[in-house]
Amino acid sequence: MQVKHINTGLYDANSFLINGKVLVDTGMNTKGMLEEITKSIELKDLEMVILTHCHYDHTASALEISHLSGAKIAIHINDADLLKNDHVSAASMFGYKAPSIEPDVLLNEGDRIDIGNDEELEVIHTPGHTPGGICLYEAKSRSLFSGDTVFPGGSIGRTDFEGGNRSQLTGSIEKLVKLDVRTLYPGHGDVSSNDVNRQIELSLRMSKGIF
Numbered sequence: 001m002q003v004k005h006i007n008t009g010l011y012d013a014n015s016f017l018i019n020g021k022v023l024v025d026t027g028m029n030t031k032g033m034l035e036e037i038t039k040s041i042e043l044k045d046l047e048m049v050i051l052t053h054c055h056y057d058h059t060a061s062a063l064e065i066s067h068l069s070g071a072k073i074a075i076h077i078n079d080a081d082l083l084k085n086d087h088v089s090a091a092s093m094f095g096y097k098a099p100s101i102e103p104d105v106l107l108n109e110g111d112r113i114d115i116g117n118d119e120e121l122e123v124i125h126t127p128g129h130t131p132g133g134i135c136l137y138e139a140k141s142r143s144l145f146s147g148d149t150v151f152p153g154g155s156i157g158r159t160d161f162e163g164g165n166r167s168q169l170t171g172s173i174e175k176l177v178k179l180d181v182r183t184l185y186p187g188h189g190d191v192s193s194n195d196v197n198r199q200i201e202l203s204l205r206m207s208k209g210i211f
């Protein structure tokens with residue numbers, strides 16, 4: 001699996017261009033994102049934009065990128081309507097209205113997304129930060145795209161926004177500790193390959209309030 005890490009602004013979420021055809025999250029800086037994508041591929045070769053959850057800092061550029069490239073937009077079914085909610089999407093927090101994204105693909109737990117090279121992303125429903133948050137696991141490279149569910153160093157996603165729920169987040173991280181993860185691609189911060197399974201265990205303890 002080939003991954004290009006793109007981050008185009010201080011408050012923007014991380015984006016990851018996978019195998020030159022799938023983009024995980026888009027950030028908010030549409031111009032900067034388009035520049036970075038087209039350094040690697042032709043825009044028309046982008047097939048899918050997968051949103052890890054409905055928050056504006058991950059999704060704001062999705063509509064325009066989808067229009068320009070023809071890529072389909074995918075998100076978990078429980079976050080699909082929240083994309084358009086100014087408040088729950090956190091768009092209002094950034095001083096904007098939520099973009100009117102109509103997703104093309106509604107994801108569910110256990111779905112598998114073909115990313116080429118005989119590789120696929122498995123959808124793991126990880127509610128808690130938002131109701132329809134997902135993580136994406138690629139088994140061959142043991143990679144986890146964790147959105148805002150877990151971050152390196154044992155950090156966890158906030159659960160104090162509307163739609164957040166700490167006990168759900170704990171249940172979600174319990175799913176993640178069962179995986180064998182070599183590389184963590186979080187929604188914010190640095191990519192990590194340093195004893196990631198241990199880092200996710202620490203996130204579980206953090207979520208449970210055990211220190």
Ligand SMILES: [Zn+2]
Pocket residue numbers: 013055057058148187188
């Ligand atoms: Zn975020």
Ligand SMILES: [Zn+2]
Pocket residue numbers: 053055129148
């Ligand atoms: Zn978020």
